[in-house]
Each structure stands twice: as C-alpha cells, then as structure tokens.
Amino acid sequence: MSEFKVTSELLAEHSINQEEYAEIKNILKREPNWVELGIFSVMWSEHASYKNSIKLLKTLPKDGDYMLAKAGEENAGVVDIGDGLAVSFKIESHNHPSALEPYHGAATGVGGILRDIFTMGARPIAVLDSLRFGNPENPQVKHLIKGVVNGIADYGNCFGVPTVGGEIYFEDSFEGNPLVNAMAVGILKHKDLAKSGAKGLGNHVVYVGAKTGRDGIHGATFASVELSNESEEKRTAVQVGDPFMEKLLLEATLEVIQKGLVVAIQDMGAAGLTCSSSEMAGKTGVGIEIDVAKVPQREIGMSTYEIMLSESQERMLIIVEPKNFDALQDIFHKWDLEAVIIGEVKDDGLLTVKNKDIIEAQIPAETLVLGGKAPVYTRETTIPGYLHKTRSLDVNQLPESKDYADILVKLLQSPNIASKRAVFRQYDHMVQINSVVEPGSDAAVVKIKDTNKALALSTDCNSRYCWLDPYEGAKGAVAESARNVVCSGAKPLAITNCLNFGNPYKPEVYWTFSEVIRGMTDACKAFGTPVTGGNVSFYNENPTGAIYPTPVIGMLGLIEDSSKVITQFFKNDGDLIYLLGKECMEIGGSEYLKVIHNQISGYPPKVDLNAEQELFILMLELIDRRLIKSAHDCSEGGLLVCLAESCFSPDGSNKGIEIEYNPKIRKDIAYFGEAHSRIIVSISPDTKQEFLNTVTASALEYMYLGKVKGSEYIINEDLAVDTKILREFWEKGIDL
C-alpha cells in the first residue's frame, strides 16, 4: 500500500471533491489508502449520505400518533395498526441501474426494498411499483418497459409477494432516464421489531445469505452522478438478483428474528458490506471489526476493496450473542444458506477492516454515516426560466373542440390513461390470498391475516403538475394518494416518499426540490400523515435536461372493517351517481391539454387542503355507514374519463350511464379539465335521502350527475356510445 498515491483523477473517479478530501485527511489525520478512499466514496456519495437533501428532509413532518420507528431511525418506517401488529413500509428508486440493465435493475430494485422490510422483522405482504418512461412508441423505450416489467415480475413472483398496485406514466422528459420506484409493505408483531444498531462488546458479526461477487461495485456512487454515454462502461455497477435466494433469506431471517436470536440486523444494499457495517456501528457508537478473508466469495482473487464495495444481492449482516450463534447457524443451514462469523463488536468506535492479519482500513464509524460526519450541503435555488412560458397559457386562446366522443376516445387510448392490465397481469397479484381489491381500482386493498382489518395502498405523483408548479404538484401528490385510499374506505395513516430529481447542483432543479419539500410538508401536516422514510434520487438527467420533478408518494391507509371496502366500479342499474366536490374550472397540466392541444402548460390544479380533509372525513363517514356503492377519485383525464373508468368492471363486464349534468362553463373544461378534491360516487336509490342528509350536513359542494343504466355511455345530448366500444379503445392503449 506504500506506493498508493491519491491523485485528482482518482478522486474524480470516486466522486470526492477537494473539500471532502481535505475533511477525510482531517478525520484520519493521514492520507487514506485505496480501500479507505473507496469506503468514503460510497458512504459520502449522494445515495448513501443524502448530503444535498438531508437539511430539507429534516423539515418534513415525521411525528405521528402511530409511529414505532420514525424516518431515518431504521431501514424503514414502522406504523402501529393496533392488535399488537405494525406495518413497515418504504419506497426506493432504482433508476440508473434500470436505465442500463432494465431487467436486473428493476428486479434488484424490488429485491432491495423487500430486504429493507424483512430486516425489520416484517413479512412482506405487498409490493407496488411506480414507473415512468419516455414515449412508448420509441423502440428503445419499449425495450426498457418490457425489461423493467419483466424484471419486477420475475423477482416478485418468485419471491412470493403480490404486486398489487402502482402507476405507470409516459412523458418525453423520462426518455433515457426512466424512473423505477419500488415500494414494499410488511406486517410484523410489535415484539418482533428488529433494530439495526450494533450492541454488546464481543458479540459476533455474522454474514448471512448469498456469496459476494464483483457485481454492483460502486453502485451507490454510480447512482450519484448523471447518466451519460460513458455510463454503459459502468454496467458492472448494476447488480444481478436471485429471487430464490431472497425467498430463502426471508424465511431464515424471520425465523431467527422471531426466535429472539438477533441483537441487530441490517441488509447489505447500496454500498454493501461497507454501509451495513459502518451504519450498524455508527448508529450506536460502537466499533466493528471484520475480516474480509472470512466473507463467503463467489469469485477467486477478490481484493479487500472489491469485497467491501460489492453490491451483490441477498446478503445481510447480523449481530449475534456468541451463545446464540449455533442456533442461528442451524436455521440458516436448514435453508441451505451461509452464516459465517466475520468479525466482532468492539468498543473503539472504529470500522476496522482486516484481510487476515493485515489491517486494510480503519475509520471512525460515525464519520461515515448520515448524522455523523458525512458532508451536509445547502444548495442554491433559482426559479426556473421555463415557468414564464408555461404560466402564460391563455385558455381563451385555445380552440374549443366539441367532438366530445373523439376527445374521450383519444384520452382513453392515451398510454397514461389506458388500461394497465398488460402490465399488472404479468405480476402475481394474488399470492398470499389477501388481495381484497386487485390492481385497477384507485387503491389496492390487502387484508391482514387473523384480523378484520385491511390496508389500502397507493402510489401517486403527477410529474407534469410538479414541473408546472412543484409546490402545488407535491401537495397534489399527497392529496391524491390519500384520496385514493379514502375512496376504498381507508383512513390515511402515513406516507413514504421517493424523490426523483435532476442534478441538485443546478439551482433550478434544487428550487423544484425545495418547493416539493414545502408542498409535501404542508399536505402531510394537514392530513396528519407523517413521512416515515423513503429515498432521494438525484442526477436523473438525460441529454435534454433534468427529468420532471417527481416526488412519488406511497400512502398507507387502514381499514378497520374489511367488509366495508369499496371499489371504483359501478355496481347496479338504477344506482345514482354524484360528484362530491366542485365543478372543474381548471385545465392547466391536464392530459386533455397534452393529447388534444399538444401542450404541457398552465398552472396545475391547486389543492385546498381544508376542503380535501373535509372531503376525506365525509367519504369515510359515508363508507362506514355503508351508503356508498362505488367511489372513484376524479383525477387524470377529467370527469368523462373517470366516469368511463368506473363503467369498466374488472370482471370484463361493462355498465352504461346516463349523465344529466350540464356544465355552466366551457364544456371541454368541465368534461376534461383536472381538479383535486373530487370523488365520483354511486349510491343505491334506497339510501338517497340518508346520503343527501349526510352530504348536506357537511360544507362540501356536490352535484347530481345521473344514473347507472343499460350498456350505453350517455352524456347529455353531447355523447352516446356503447360502453363496450369505449372499453376496446381503453384496453388497447398499451401493448407489451
């Protein structure tokens, strides 16, 4: 190691700047060696350190009545749902790997988030995937879509967790830099909650799971720079997943946690062994000493640097009391998995990495981790120039199209609105037999075994709204995700978020980030839904610039009585259809504006947080009193699109409607404009009076729209078409 010399090229390769390098020398009181440089590089990367986001993230509301583990405390947030049970859930991005290797990138994205959940002691019961791609007509994009969907399917299906929901959007801004965000949700008993902070001097540090290979080296650093033409060369930074191994790891891990054999546990995700060991030590201020020679390896001749930085999948690090090691090892062996002692807990606060007898790295653990000495930056912000242009939209200048049938058909065929069945039928969404509401309705609903309860889950973000106004867009994302779970009868409890942005060193990008945080904060406070964790993904750029700001919200809702769950689909002829909320007066950022007028402009719809919260309270009361037969969030595509969606029953049958609502304003806006705080409900005529009494007792506006009737979709005198024909257009929108 004596000839090792740190050069500026080497620092650049490790994405460490001069200022950071000076700090490293200050910490070590010497020059770092090659291994140490690698360790600092991954731990201080954007991906692991959140150095450019943590200041703002700390302003998000994270306290709530039901929190058992708050944001930043553990691998994932944990929310109490009563009866001694808790939910652990989190969303994470795997954007850059998926851009290069869509199949493995997406698969390991799912694998990584599942491990985050079962390291907490929770059994994963649902996965949702929030995906964004460029124009699906482009063959390159099609290749990405197919690869990503296939990767998610193969991993989740084999692992045995139902993929119950999510979203897919197509926007030119994601060309070349797709977004692949995976959310996992797990259930645990309070007593089985596992922690990650290492404790107990002399306790064993045990490596379990798959062997370490050379895949994924520097994945975290790779995720922290922009993609470029040279990115192809970093293909080895993409990991390869083995869902079968993960399934075995799940069963063995839960078994050792439930048997009380674990002091602490952390999965090896981004930055692999380096991150897990330094975080476990850094969290509790102890030291950890490991010997890389003892790490099970699948390739010959791996260096200490490679072993420490490998992001091979399906591995965990466990702290075990020596007296429990044999019992723990027996369980892993039962599942044909490795469990090897590679080190011990020390009292020196150092991460010490040895290769047999040679010390290869020695760094104070807390200097590596978030909340310790990892760098924290404040970035500049500037209002982006494009907003001048987008905000100058004059609706009066827009030609008013009156061929409503033509507009409706075009919107239903638009990939953003069209049926996503071609995608979700590739995901096993029924395994574990808890799926009360299958994909296709506003929120997925999953029953909790041995209780009467169910969880409603939704991921939401309209990137277009966030681009046009990041503050309102972020508020809207939280509001819509909450509205979606409310529509199924669930009380919104908490959120996880995945914040996808461009390069934070661009002040315009950072302004959108700071506005999004502000919007999310206001909305989460209004709904009482704390942020339980998640992830930030910066540097999502393609040659034409940053992606649209995309804060994906994953909402957790709780239903106390699963027999009261409702879906968005109309049920019986003669049922009455109402709109809870106002007539739409807005058109900015709508799918109509994009598809028909070929522009993305205007102000996106604003959320009145008080009205939204009142709407939730009213809806939940109506559902609780069984006064509602269907409820559908009236969002993208506007009123006519959402009415049509409620006509397309998932069993393949179609309902007709006869709508008598005659707008007082410009009809294209009323029919296709998009606004928040609106829900389309249907009720039985028998309960009309009770329904109206309840609705009028609230201060909310509402409107009678019409009836469920026959097989034709009829809107005033404006439109009459067989619902079946509409459905055919809607179903062929996405072809995989």
Add this chain to the structure above:
Amino acid sequence: MKVSVITFPGSNCDHDAMEAFALRGHEVKNIWHKDHDLQSPDLVILPGGFSYGDYLRCGSIAKFSPIMKEVISYAQKGGMLFGICNGFQILTECGLLPGTLMMNKSLQFICQHQYIRVESNDTPYTYGLDKGKALDIPIAHKEGNFFIDEAGLKSLQDNNRIVFRYCDKDGNATPEANPNGALDNIAGICNKERNVMGMMPHPERAASEHVVSQDGLFIIKAIENYFNHR
C-alpha cells in the same frame, strides 16, 4: 381430513393451501422437504411457487427432494396427491402425471381470473360437481402451457383423465379462452388410478370470503364429499 402440505425451498403458495384447508376445519400439517414422514395424511398437497427457483426447469430439482420418495410411494399406494401450479409441474417431472408444462404462448407470466370447466366428475377432486360447470379459478404462471404427444393426449381423452379445461364464463372451451396455449385447453389432469391430480389454476386463491372469487370452494368441498362418502 388430515392434509399435509409440502414446503420445498421456493414454495410460496404452501401457506395459502394450508390456510384454505384450515379454514374448512381440516387438520393441516406443513412438511419440510428434507423430512421423511408425511404424518399419515388423507391428502397431500404439492403447492405452487418456484421450488428451487424453478432454475433448470420448473419442478425438475424438486423431484430430488428427500420427501419425494415418500410422496411417490404414498401415491403409488393410492393416496390422494394434489399438485397445484408448481406442484403440477413437479408431478409431471417425477412421472406421476404425463405430459409437460411449457412456457406460455405469450412468453409472459400471466396472473388473472380464469374460468375452467369441469370435464370429469369421476375424481376425488371433482366428486359430485356438475360436468360442464365453469369455475372462476385464478391462474398465475409463466410455464403452464400443457403439452403431450398425440398418443398421450388420446389416452387422456379416452380415459376421461382431462379434469379441467380452460373456458370462457359461459363454459365454452374456445381458443380465445385458452390463456397459455395449452393443448386441447387442458388446465388439469389426473392419473389412471385418479388419485393423483395436477392443475395449473389455484383453487386455494378462490376459497376465502374476502378475495374476489370463491369458486375454489367447489373443489375443496368436492374433496370433502369424496372423503366423507367413499
């Protein structure tokens, strides 16, 4: 009934099968694949999932699991053995059922509600069911495209061993109603002695109140009827 469900590494519908039968009040046991004792069951289930990751070929490694020796001898003695999805694949791999399950025609995994028609009620698994009845039983597989040579197909047909065919909701076994390209729309078959049954659809996924279809209960109740009346 005493029901033993085998867990192979990678099985992921084992607990679903156990839950569905436990809900009906049966005594359910979970048998680890390295065990050698089936615990004197009335019914053995090879569950769905991805035994050994479905690496090499679906079901091909599971047939070497230690417990399979006992399973095969149990079946040869006439014991009721029910393979669902991956369990069906294992049964064809170890020769207890003929034919093979190839990749779906679309080359994609398919998870959806699927109607299947009762073709034979002369089995313990369809005992007392109306022939021609269409049941909504979910499928979830990538390799469910049943294939067998001509002679084998003829033997299945002639011996009334095709138990279920894919169909539409009115019971028509048309090419359009065939989700995976299976020969003759075959969704499930039994052996000559009719004690061993394999099917790709998952009756256990349609056997509890809170899920979308309850048609799987027809099959579970048929098994109970057979057990009580034989």
